[in-house]
Amino acid sequence: MTLAEIVATVGQEMAGRRGEGVVADYIPPLARVDPQRFGLAVITVDGETAEFGDAWLAFSIQSISKVFTLTLALERMGEDLWKRVGREPSGSRFNSIVQLEQERGIPRNPFINAGAIVVTDALLEGRPPAAAIEDIRDVMRGLADTDSIQIDEEVAASEAATGFRNISLAYFMRGFGNVKNAVDDVLNVYFHQCAIRMNCRQLARAGLFLANGGVDPLTSAIVTTSARARRIEAVMMTCGHYDASGEFAFKVGLPGKSGVGGGILAIVPGRAAIAVWSPGLDQSGTSLVGALALERLVSLAGWSAF
Ligand code: GLU
Numbered sequence: 001m002t003l004a005e006i007v008a009t010v011g012q013e014m015a016g017r018r019g020e021g022v023v024a025d026y027i028p029p030l031a032r033v034d035p036q037r038f039g040l041a042v043i044t045v046d047g048e049t050a051e052f053g054d055a056w057l058a059f060s061i062q063s064i065s066k067v068f069t070l071t072l073a074l075e076r077m078g079e080d081l082w083k084r085v086g087r088e089p090s091g092s093r094f095n096s097i098v099q100l101e102q103e104r105g106i107p108r109n110p111f112i113n114a115g116a117i118v119v120t121d122a123l124l125e126g127r128p129p130a131a132a133i134e135d136i137r138d139v140m141r142g143l144a145d146t147d148s149i150q151i152d153e154e155v156a157a158s159e160a161a162t163g164f165r166n167i168s169l170a171y172f173m174r175g176f177g178n179v180k181n182a183v184d185d186v187l188n189v190y191f192h193q194c195a196i197r198m199n200c201r202q203l204a205r206a207g208l209f210l211a212n213g214g215v216d217p218l219t220s221a222i223v224t225t226s227a228r229a230r231r232i233e234a235v236m237m238t239c240g241h242y243d244a245s246g247e248f249a250f251k252v253g254l255p256g257k258s259g260v261g262g263g264i265l266a267i268v269p270g271r272a273a274i275a276v277w278s279p280g281l282d283q284s285g286t287s288l289v290g291a292l293a294l295e296r297l298v299s300l301a302g303w304s305a306f
Pocket of ligand 1: 061062063064094095113159166191194258259260261285
């Protein structure tokens with residue numbers, strides 16, 4: 001089967017399952033998204049692309065942004081970042097506070113909310129939040145090779161108005177000295193990075209450097225070192241899907257990161273980046289149909305890392 005045939009087959013097979021799962025409603029504008037949406041895009045390191053369905057419709061990338069802020073923070077701060085955030089799966093919900101007290105304000109990994117807030121704090125570097133937000137947005141535009149990526153101000157404002165758990169996490173870590181900037185500023189940046197809107201095509205394109213040892217295979221731009229790309233992928237594999245990361249590794253067998261907007265970015269090392277979007281989530285917050293589509297795609301293409 002060609003890549004185009006595989007992607008079309010997976011898209012058609014998912015038609016009967018569209019709408020399954022529950023759309024996130026704790027961020028009110030996300031609750032308005034049509035649960036029937038389904039987009040899938042694959043881009044290979046040779047530049048071959050294949051798409052299905054709503055692959056050109058932008059959605060809120062939410063926690064998928066954490067892969068990119070982690071990459072950026074490692075580039076800017078180096079390995080010292082790992083003194084402030086761990087790299088072990090948490091086994092707890094993405095917005096859980098329980099481990100933070102025992103572990104003295106050092107979050108388990110950069111993909112749970114507490115860890116991502118620390119990474120964002122590191123990226124803020126005493127700059128005004130607007131500068132850091134613009135910086136993150138511009139990096140995403142560069143990686144996706146398009147200027148059309150926008151931040152949804154309504155989603156960012158809504159998260160700020162309802163994000164009491166994130167506010168609690170940030171203050172708690174500030175109490176331990178692991179958030180260094182003003183909490184309002186850190187969360188302002190964090191909520192904006194989560195509110196970036198991208199489509200599957202752009203997201204797969206932006207993640208392609210991870211499939212190619214840190215170097216964008218289409219522009220030869222060095223985004224990060226191959227050692228860092230490997231480590232980022234390792235954290236995606238072990239921590240990329242909240243407290244169901246083991247389940248995702250078991251079924252799909254690829255490094256991936258999901259977001260509560262229903263998107264998933266998955267990396268096929270040495271081969272391709274895949275982005276899928278279907279808004280209905282499973283119990284732990286990963287797109288239900290998106291994960292099914294990836295499981296099927298990986299099996300048809302023989303792309304599992306194992
Ligand atoms: N902005 C969301 C939050 O902080 C991100 C959650 C997610 O996608 O996992 O709650």
